[in-house]
Amino acid sequence: xxxxxxxxxxxxxxxxxxxxxxxxxxxxxxxxxxxxxxxxxxxxxxxxxxxxxxxxxxxxxxxxxxxxxxxxxxxxxxxxxxxxxxxxxxxxxxxxxxxxxxxxxxxxxxxxxxxxxxxxxxxxxxxxxxxxxxxxxxxxxxxxxxxxxxxxxxxxxxxxxxxxxxxxxxxxxxxxxxxxxxxxxxxxxxxxxxxxxxxxxxxxxxxxxxxxxxxxxxxxxxxxxxxxxxxxxxxxxxxxxxxxxxxxxxxxxxxxxxxxxxxxxxxxxxxxxxxxxxxxxxxxxxxxxxxxxxxxxxxxxxxxxxxxxxxxxxxxxxxxxxxx
Amino acid sequence: xxxxxxxxxxxxxxxxxxxxxxxxxxxxxxxxxxxxxxxxxxxxxxxxxxxxxxxxxxxxxxxxxxxxxxxxxxxxxxxxxxxxxxxxxxxxxxxxxxxxxxxxxxxxxxxxxxxxxxxxxxxxxxxxxxxxxxxxxxxxxxxxxxxxxxxxxxxxxxxxxxxxxxxxxxxxxxxxxxxxxxxxxxxxxxxxxxxxxxxxxxxxxxxxxxxxxxxxxxxxxxxxxxxxxxxxxxxxxxxxxxxxxxxxxxxxxxxxxxxxxxxxx
Amino acid sequence: xxxxxxxxxxxxxxxxxxxxxxxxxxxxxxxxxxxxxxxxxxxxxxxxxxxxxxxxxxxxxxxxxxxxxxxxxxxxxxxxxxxxxxxxxxxxxxxxxxxxxxxxxxxxxxxxxxxxxxxxxxxxxxxxxxxxxxxxxxxxxxxxxxxxxxxxxxxxxxxxxxxxxxxxxxxxxxxxxxxxxxxxxxxxxxxxxxxxxxxxxxxxxxxxxxxxxxxxxxxxxxxxxxxxxxxxxxxxxxxxxxxxxxxxxxxxxxxxxxxxxxxxxxxxxxxxxxxxxxxxxxxxxxxxxxxxxxxxxxxxxxxxxxxxxxxxxxxxxxxxxxxxxxxxxxxxxxx
Numbered sequence: 001x002x003x004x005x006x007x008x009x010x011x012x013x014x015x016x017x018x019x020x021x022x023x024x025x026x027x028x029x030x031x032x033x034x035x036x037x038x039x040x041x042x043x044x045x046x047x048x049x050x051x052x053x054x055x056x057x058x059x060x061x062x063x064x065x066x067x068x069x070x071x072x073x074x075x076x077x078x079x080x081x082x083x084x085x086x087x088x089x090x091x092x093x094x095x096x097x098x099x100x101x102x103x104x105x106x107x108x109x110x111x112x113x114x115x116x117x118x119x120x121x122x123x124x125x126x127x128x129x130x131x132x133x134x135x136x137x138x139x140x141x142x143x144x145x146x147x148x149x150x151x152x153x154x155x156x157x158x159x160x161x162x163x164x165x166x167x168x169x170x171x172x173x174x175x176x177x178x179x180x181x182x183x184x185x186x187x188x189x190x191x192x193x194x195x196x197x198x199x200x201x202x203x204x205x206x207x208x209x210x211x212x213x214x215x216x217x218x219x220x221x222x223x224x225x226x227x228x229x230x231x232x233x234x235x236x237x238x239x240x241x242x243x244x245x246x247x248x249x250x251x252x253x254x255x256x257x258x259x260x261x262x263x264x265x266x267x268x269x270x271x272x273x274x275x276x277x278x279x280x281x282x283x284x285x286x287x288x289x290x291x292x293x294x295x296x297x298x299x300x301x302x303x304x305x306x307x308x309x310x311x312x313x314x315x316x317x318x319x320x321x322x323x324x
Numbered sequence: 325x326x327x328x329x330x331x332x333x334x335x336x337x338x339x340x341x342x343x344x345x346x347x348x349x350x351x352x353x354x355x356x357x358x359x360x361x362x363x364x365x366x367x368x369x370x371x372x373x374x375x376x377x378x379x380x381x382x383x384x385x386x387x388x389x390x391x392x393x394x395x396x397x398x399x400x401x402x403x404x405x406x407x408x409x410x411x412x413x414x415x416x417x418x419x420x421x422x423x424x425x426x427x428x429x430x431x432x433x434x435x436x437x438x439x440x441x442x443x444x445x446x447x448x449x450x451x452x453x454x455x456x457x458x459x460x461x462x463x464x465x466x467x468x469x470x471x472x473x474x475x476x477x478x479x480x481x482x483x484x485x486x487x488x489x490x491x492x493x494x495x496x497x498x499x500x501x502x503x504x505x506x507x508x509x510x511x512x513x514x515x516x517x518x519x520x521x522x523x524x525x526x527x528x529x530x531x532x533x534x535x536x537x538x539x540x541x542x543x544x545x546x547x548x549x550x551x552x553x554x555x556x557x558x559x560x561x562x563x564x565x566x567x568x569x570x571x572x573x574x575x576x577x578x579x580x581x582x583x584x585x586x587x588x589x
Numbered sequence: 590x591x592x593x594x595x596x597x598x599x600x601x602x603x604x605x606x607x608x609x610x611x612x613x614x615x616x617x618x619x620x621x622x623x624x625x626x627x628x629x630x631x632x633x634x635x636x637x638x639x640x641x642x643x644x645x646x647x648x649x650x651x652x653x654x655x656x657x658x659x660x661x662x663x664x665x666x667x668x669x670x671x672x673x674x675x676x677x678x679x680x681x682x683x684x685x686x687x688x689x690x691x692x693x694x695x696x697x698x699x700x701x702x703x704x705x706x707x708x709x710x711x712x713x714x715x716x717x718x719x720x721x722x723x724x725x726x727x728x729x730x731x732x733x734x735x736x737x738x739x740x741x742x743x744x745x746x747x748x749x750x751x752x753x754x755x756x757x758x759x760x761x762x763x764x765x766x767x768x769x770x771x772x773x774x775x776x777x778x779x780x781x782x783x784x785x786x787x788x789x790x791x792x793x794x795x796x797x798x799x800x801x802x803x804x805x806x807x808x809x810x811x812x813x814x815x816x817x818x819x820x821x822x823x824x825x826x827x828x829x830x831x832x833x834x835x836x837x838x839x840x841x842x843x844x845x846x847x848x849x850x851x852x853x854x855x856x857x858x859x860x861x862x863x864x865x866x867x868x869x870x871x872x873x874x875x876x877x878x879x880x881x882x883x884x885x886x887x888x889x890x891x892x893x894x895x896x897x898x899x900x901x902x903x904x905x906x907x908x909x910x911x912x913x914x915x916x917x918x919x920x921x922x923x924x
Contacts, residue, residue, distance in 0.1 A: 118907050121860050123719050127847060128903035135896025143892070191455050192448035195437075199445050202434035209432040210446035211417060253723060266717050269436045298739065302731025309724035313714040319436070 013275035027289030066268030076248030079233035108226020112219030202269025395419035423505035489520030609868035623883035656870035662862025672842030675827035704820020708813030779867035796863025
């Protein structure tokens with residue numbers, strides 16, 4: 001049992017856990033009226049956390065494989081837009097979902113292809129694709145929000161599935177986050193594909209020499225990111241009941257922050273799903289806690305910036321010290 | 325273990341392997357890169373359970389020769405025979421399938437990943453749907469490592485924590501496990517300490533003791549002289565000499581390499 | 590190894606001067622296209638040219654120093670935030686009654702310190718620079734927004750006519766002072782990069798850090814210095830901008846980091862470092878500026894700018910890489 005726990009929570013993920021708990025206590029004490037732990041706040045947090053969480057899981061997985069994806073900020077509004085457009089054309093709901101997911105995976109596929117075939121640094125490529133898609137979405141939507149109530153009745157099955165609550169208390173979003181975290185966790189830690197992800201990120205020439213299709217691994221990870229962005233964009237769309245052109249703004253940085261806080265090393269090959277999961281919750285409660293404490297909204301991004309740096313430094317130091 | 329994947333290859337080799345016949349024979353091999361001739365009229369063979377030291381100064385063509393043998397490059401002229409059968413390699417996978425494995429200078433190991441996962445990189449045993457059989461990976465990797473004489477107990481140990489000699493050991497244990505018949509060691513001790521070099525030379529002898537043939541590439545005569553049965557000397561892409569150890573000594577070999585001319589002893 | 594690098598540098602700059610030439614040609618072509626197709630040919634009007642030179646100079650200076658840093662092998666995504674942070678520092682100090690000269694010096698120094706922080710974290714903690722500067726990008730803009738409350742405030746800067754003239758004046762009412770500052774800075778940096786040993790060290794550091802260190806070059810110090818130059822230059826641009834606009838805006842510098850990288854890439858700078866030329870970056874910056882300026886005149890929807898930049902960044906990076914590979918293979922065939 002001890003061994004299982006040790007494997008499951010790598011050294012750095014346990015550090016994140018400590019930070020997470022410390023922050024919970026901190027905000028519990030210092031938030032006005034201890035509102036941090038009030039039921040309303042907890043419900044709101046668990047409802048919103050998966051927005052970042054889903055994207056962070058994908059981005060973190062890709063980082064372990066050794067690449068970055070900055071284009072998530074644009075894939076989210078793109079998928080949301082595709083979803084809304086399909087709805088407005090009267091497409092059956094199930095097809096709206098499937099086509100939206102397909103669109104996200106396709107964007108991911110394009111990112112992966114360009115990165116692996118041109119061998120350019122991924123952050124430049126995805127910077128470029130982020131700008132590319134953003135321009136398209138802005139132009140196509142003229143930055144006007146599009147409400148979905150015209151085509152979606154209240155209480156439809158899609159709402160129950162993606163924005164409802166179980167037992168009226170637990171928001172369904174957090175269950176989706178847990179679901180994907182478990183699936184990706186099993187994939188990364190127990191499946192041979194996960195081994196390929198680790199070795200591709202750790203030593204790509206070694207992996208290739210051993211017959212691992214590193215390009216295929218990276219493209220698959222990019223497609224997973226794209227799919228998760230589409231899923232999250234759709235979920236967010238239904239929750240706020242509209243498409244908004246500024247959906248996803250800033251998510252690329254927060255996703256990287258979540259990964260780094262969760263123990264992912266920027267050069268690849270090191271990281272874990274539990275770590276990323278905790279990392280995204282940590283970033284989320286920092287945001288939430290600071291707002292409750294009355295911190296100015298702009299200050300939050302400053303904190304996230306500082307968090308990225310501090311944890312990136314810590315991760316490198318920890319990797320050198322523990323040799324793991 | 326490789327039986328499961330490649331039963332056909334195994335059966336073919338049992339059929340035609342003759343005792344005392346060379347395990348691999350390269351006949352009249354030429355290799356050109358553009359206008360540059362890297363290999364010319366090379367006749368090279370390795371016998372069963374034999375260690376051949378492939379030597380020559382930098383640029384002699386040693387790397388190119390083994391890359392042709394391991395399926396990385398295609399020869400422009402000539403033929404390759406493995407266990408008596410003519411073979412045609414389209415990719416390194418074809419060579420691996422027959423049991424020709426290479427241990428590279430950089431070992432092809434992922435530093436932050438465990439030994440077990442490294443040994444089975446790309447060939448992970450699974451229990452269904454691609455989920456790894458961790459127990460088998462741990463046991464088998466430790467088995468291969470112990471067989472080599474390397475004393476590591478923990479399959480979950482991370483490769484980065486091992487010494488240079490131990491890392492070579494892991495890389496060699498890997499090819500051992502996948503039932504290599506011919507192991508090519510490409511400059512295996514170039515960056516190792518004296519003690520570690522001796523350790524790796526020991527591994528090489530272990531391979532021979534298990535009936536595996538070894539091609540040991542180096543430009544350092546002194547080390548390989550201890551373990552090799554035969555020396556094949558390349559110079560500027562041409563075969564310079566092919567001598568058995570009992571027919572030569574270190575000074576003679578050095579003279580051959582440096583002077584670049586053929587001399588009978 | 591350093592000699593080889595300097596030989597390579599000279600060969601490199603020879604071949605890249607061809608690259609700079611092609612970027613120059615692109616610039617001229619774009620100029621013609623915009624001039625011809627803008628309604629009433631307003632693009633090429635004297636008024637617009639003045640704007641192009643004066644406002645454009647602000648970005649161009651940033652592009653030059655970012656390009657220099659890229660040659661050294663690092664990225665700085667925080668330039669936009671350094672800009673707004675420096676603007677805020679200027680605003681606060683000036684309104685606190687600090688003497689204009691002292692304010693100016695302090696703002697530049699703070700910029701240098703910010704650059705130093707970027708450099709030291711990247712180099713000592715061995716974190717990829719794009720992550721460090723991603724973090725500082727959020728940090729400095731966040732701090733500025735918090736402190737300023739996101740305000741937009743006017744300033745009266747004409748009180749010191751000398752400074753005012755020095756920055757916003759013009760020669761013969763034709764060439765704005767800002768443009769001259771840009772030319773001066775570009776010239777100094779070009780001289781250092783291509784003719785001074787420090788420039789050679791920058792090229793070597795970016796090209797092969799290990800080799801540079803083996804030759805006794807202190808690559809850490811070089812990178813930190815480059816980061817500091819970026820910080821200081823951006824602070825200077827902030828002051829320039831304040832004088833021109835007479836306002837502090839919390840949105841200053843938004844998106845500049847991407848444009849600066851695009852300018853470098855268009856100008857032939859390799860993303861992996863060690864390759865680039867000041868001429869190339871010079872014209873690359875002008876190309877980016879002219880595209881932004883021109884698209885507005887063509888009444889193309891502003892949104893398309895994002896897409897256009899995205900395509901530019903990726904396609905020119907691919908072309909650069911391809912050309913570089915061709916050059917290497919051509920060189921190898923000669924030996």
